[in-house]
Amino acid sequence: MSNLEKLNSNELTDLKNNVEREFKRREKGPMIPYYYVLSCISDLEYFRDINCAIRALKQRTEDLQQYIxxxxxNLAYVNKCTGIVGVKLCVKEMTQADMDIRIAEKYFDDICYPE
Incomplete structure (x- = not known):
């Protein structure tokens, strides 16, 4: 508790807001990770399986090498890409309810990259 006494008003407000956000996040239920791959020369692809995402990343990297x-x-275009340098794999989370909706919509691209 002695550390709290050393915080100024702004730091205490930030701490309070962070705690409240964490409570709200936990109320939603467990979060499930999903993955996406993007590059400056292709569409964004979403995955539930990390292995499929890695296969897509490999394919997108090879496509980028060929394109360049x-x-x-083409190299000049890739060098101008804003926010995307080459190919990128990212991890995000969503609630189980959102995941179920996305699965029903056939939102994920796992089927495009089988083993």
Missing amino acids: SESPD
Whole structure:
């Protein structure tokens, strides 16, 4: 508790807001990770299985290498990509209810990258 006494008003407010956000997050239930792969030359793809996401990442990387080697203009385009440098794999979370809705919508691209 002695550490709390050393916090100023703004730090206490931030701490309080962080605690409240954590309580709200926990009320939603357990969070389930999902993955997505994006590059500056292809569409965004979503995955439930990390192995499928890694296969997609490999394919997108190979596609990017081929695209760059085709033309100097393509390399220039890739160098201009804002926010996406090359190919990127990201992890996010969603609630079980959201996951069930997304599965019903056939939102995930796992089927495109079988073993």
